[in-house]
Amino acid sequence: MKALVEIHDLSVRRGKVVALQLDRLQIREGEVLAIVGPNGAGKSTLLLALARLLKLEAGDILFNGQPVRSEPDKVYRRRIALVMQDPLLFDTSVFDNVAAGLRFRGVSKAEIRRRVPLWLERLGVAHLTGRRAGQLSGGEAQRVSLARAMVLEPQLLLLDEPFSALDPPTCGRLLDDLGALLKNTATTTIFVTHDLFEAEQLATRIAIILENRLRQVGSPQEVFEGPVTVDVAQFLSHRASTNGRAAGQK
Numbered sequence: 001m002k003a004l005v006e007i008h009d010l011s012v013r014r015g016k017v018v019a020l021q022l023d024r025l026q027i028r029e030g031e032v033l034a035i036v037g038p039n040g041a042g043k044s045t046l047l048l049a050l051a052r053l054l055k056l057e058a059g060d061i062l063f064n065g066q067p068v069r070s071e072p073d074k075v076y077r078r079r080i081a082l083v084m085q086d087p088l089l090f091d092t093s094v095f096d097n098v099a100a101g102l103r104f105r106g107v108s109k110a111e112i113r114r115r116v117p118l119w120l121e122r123l124g125v126a127h128l129t130g131r132r133a134g135q136l137s138g139g140e141a142q143r144v145s146l147a148r149a150m151v152l153e154p155q156l157l158l159l160d161e162p163f164s165a166l167d168p169p170t171c172g173r174l175l176d177d178l179g180a181l182l183k184n185t186a187t188t189t190i191f192v193t194h195d196l197f198e199a200e201q202l203a204t205r206i207a208i209i210l211e212n213r214l215r216q217v218g219s220p221q222e223v224f225e226g227p228v229t230v231d232v233a234q235f236l237s238h239r240a241s242t243n244g245r246a247a248g249q250k
Contacts, residue, residue, distance in 0.1 A: 007059070010022040022214045028188070031188060033203060063079065098147045101149075122150070157182075159192065
């Protein structure tokens with residue numbers, strides 16, 4: 001598959017600390033790439049760099065073969081959508097929240113009336129159209145946040161631990177629904193998580209980041225069955241046991 005995003009010799013500094021160094025990574029068109037690693041490893045740093053919310057210390061990010069730094073932030077960000085752990089919805093109706101990005105981009109009222117209900121339906125929250133954001137449950141709010149991103153029909157969807165604040169049943173249902181949507185729409189997605197179960201369920205490939213460096217990339221089966229270094233194996237073993245205990249508690 002063609003690479004939508006290519007990263008070369010990337011270095012990102014946060015304050016005085018180098019938060020991420022990444023020699024090479026390709027994100028293929030239509031794939032879901034899970035970025036997995038412990039807290040502080042550099043996962044969210046990579047996502048924020050891809051969103052152009054963090055400045056690069058060195059290296060290049062190519063989008064469709066062109067350096068992203070060669071065009072204005074506004075132009076680049078029209079190609080992407082970002083969903084954070086906290087939905088950060090406006091204190092307006094669900095419809096207006098999902099329509100906000102379209103209005104900002106100057107989409108016609110007729111097109112907004114067509115696209116917003118479509119994505120509310122696809123995310124299972126069409127019945128909440130007129131409800132204010134402050135009246136939503138955590139799972140409902142995250143579904144609205146995802147609808148707000150997907151309605152933009154982004155070339156690249158960035159997800160930063162969008163399920164971590166949800167209870168297990170809500171998380172499971174949303175994982176199932178989002179996985180089906182991403183497959184049907186072939187939306188290229190980068191998904192940051194610390195949860196190996198989420199990564200295995202949603203991703204076509206997994207990238208392991210440890211101590212601010214990319215250590216391994218491959219299919220879930222390749223990564224879980226063939227860790228390339230001792231520290232990757234230890235991380236996977238620890239995370240698997242932690243996830244197993246959490247599953248038992250559920």
